[in-house]
Amino acid sequence: MTVLNHDFRSDTVTRPDAPMLAAMFAADVGDDVYGEDRTVRALEEKLCALMGKEDAAFMPSGTQSNLIALMVHCERGDEYIAGQNAHLYKFEQGGAAVLGSIQPQPIENLPNGSLDLAKIKEAIKLDDIHFARTRLLALENTIGGRVLPQNFVINATDLARKHGLNTHLDGARVFNAAVASGVDVAELAEPFDTISVCLSKGLGAPIGSVLVGNKQHIMKAKRLRKMLGGGMRQAGYLAAAGIYALDHNVERLALDHVNAKRLAQGFAQFKHVTVEQPQTNIVFTKVDPDYADSFIAHMKENNIIVSGRYGELRWVTHKDLSAHSVEAALNTAADFFSSI
Numbered sequence: 001m002t003v004l005n006h007d008f009r010s011d012t013v014t015r016p017d018a019p020m021l022a023a024m025f026a027a028d029v030g031d032d033v034y035g036e037d038r039t040v041r042a043l044e045e046k047l048c049a050l051m052g053k054e055d056a057a058f059m060p061s062g063t064q065s066n067l068i069a070l071m072v073h074c075e076r077g078d079e080y081i082a083g084q085n086a087h088l089y090k091f092e093q094g095g096a097a098v099l100g101s102i103q104p105q106p107i108e109n110l111p112n113g114s115l116d117l118a119k120i121k122e123a124i125k126l127d128d129i130h131f132a133r134t135r136l137l138a139l140e141n142t143i144g145g146r147v148l149p150q151n152f153v154i155n156a157t158d159l160a161r162k163h164g165l166n167t168h169l170d171g172a173r174v175f176n177a178a179v180a181s182g183v184d185v186a187e188l189a190e191p192f193d194t195i196s197v198c199l200s201k202g203l204g205a206p207i208g209s210v211l212v213g214n215k216q217h218i219m220k221a222k223r224l225r226k227m228l229g230g231g232m233r234q235a236g237y238l239a240a241a242g243i244y245a246l247d248h249n250v251e252r253l254a255l256d257h258v259n260a261k262r263l264a265q266g267f268a269q270f271k272h273v274t275v276e277q278p279q280t281n282i283v284f285t286k287v288d289p290d291y292a293d294s295f296i297a298h299m300k301e302n303n304i305i306v307s308g309r310y311g312e313l314r315w316v317t318h319k320d321l322s323a324h325s326v327e328a329a330l331n332t333a334a335d336f337f338s339s340i
């Protein structure tokens with residue numbers, strides 16, 4: 001019998017359950033490059049309604065969705081402002097520079113994930129022959145598992161608009177932000193021209209993201225998607241999983257947040273570990289560097305899988321980890337720390 005791992009590396013590791021697979025199997029599909037897949041269209045319309053936007057495009061991944069958003073808002077030689085820790089700046093290989101000839105203007109993130117408004121203002125270039133044209137402010141919510149303060153979002157996007165910039169939200173986990181803060185996802189999306197939402201993170205779909213925005217932006221996004229090789233054919237099988245996820249897996253994100261809190265409380269008991277209290281489904285721990293490697297090895301031997309290096313570990317709770325998995329991780333960690 002194979003022993004199942006308790007896999008805390010990411011909320012992308014979930015597998016479709018039987019009812020999600022049944023929904024996929026039953027999907028009514030067509031060629032979506034011809035705009036003929038009714039299930040893809042239904043998913044896009046569902047996102048429009050949830051986010052309060054005009055149009056949407058189903059994307060193969062969050063990375064492609066963010067890249068396309070950057071290319072929608074910025075032409076060759078233009079510039080976008082984003083946090084130093086923003087996924088679309090730091091974790092997407094600089095794709096906007098490579099494929100879009102778009103220059104990033106990163107700004108240090110504050111500890112709560114926001115940006116200093118004065119620094120944003122300073123980074124917006126004057127209309128001057130020396131400078132790239134600053135076109136876009138891109139934010140991320142949640143960022144590192146933290147919910148962006150909504151007053152920051154409103155002030156930052158107001159500032160951007162006042163200077164003629166568009167705004168994009170990397171909302172890979174925006175439903176986690178909505179569930180944790182009790183604020184409707186449409187309200188979190190309202191200040192932005194475009195929002196990218198991942199279906200394949202905590203929502204538990206196997207594949208896919210959706211970019212939402214106004215009709216013009218999404219029309220341009222669909223052209224770019226085709227150019228980048230993201231035009232998918234009978235994608236309704238995948239979209240059906242996304243629809244199922246939105247119908248069944250949003251409210252349950254609260255359980256992931258409870259599990260993350262319990263995990264953090266447990267880790268706070270160990271003297272060789274420091275832990276940040278989580279707001280959503282991501283817990284960061286620092287293990288004393290002297291014990292970090294042996295700790296990770298001990299956890300792995302006991303089927304607890306976690307990502308990180310140099311003792312800085314990231315634990316992500318999700319649909320396929322129960323409260324039992326959290327207790328298993330804490331008990332395994334307790335064994336380790338009582339033996340050193």
Ligand SMILES: *Cc1c(COP(=O)(O)O)cnc(C)c1O
Pocket residue numbers: 060061062063064066087088140170172173198200201209
């Ligand atoms: C995962 C993630 C992405 C990219 O999504 P992929 O589907 O893995 O390409 C973008 N932004 C954030 C914040 C993410 O967590």
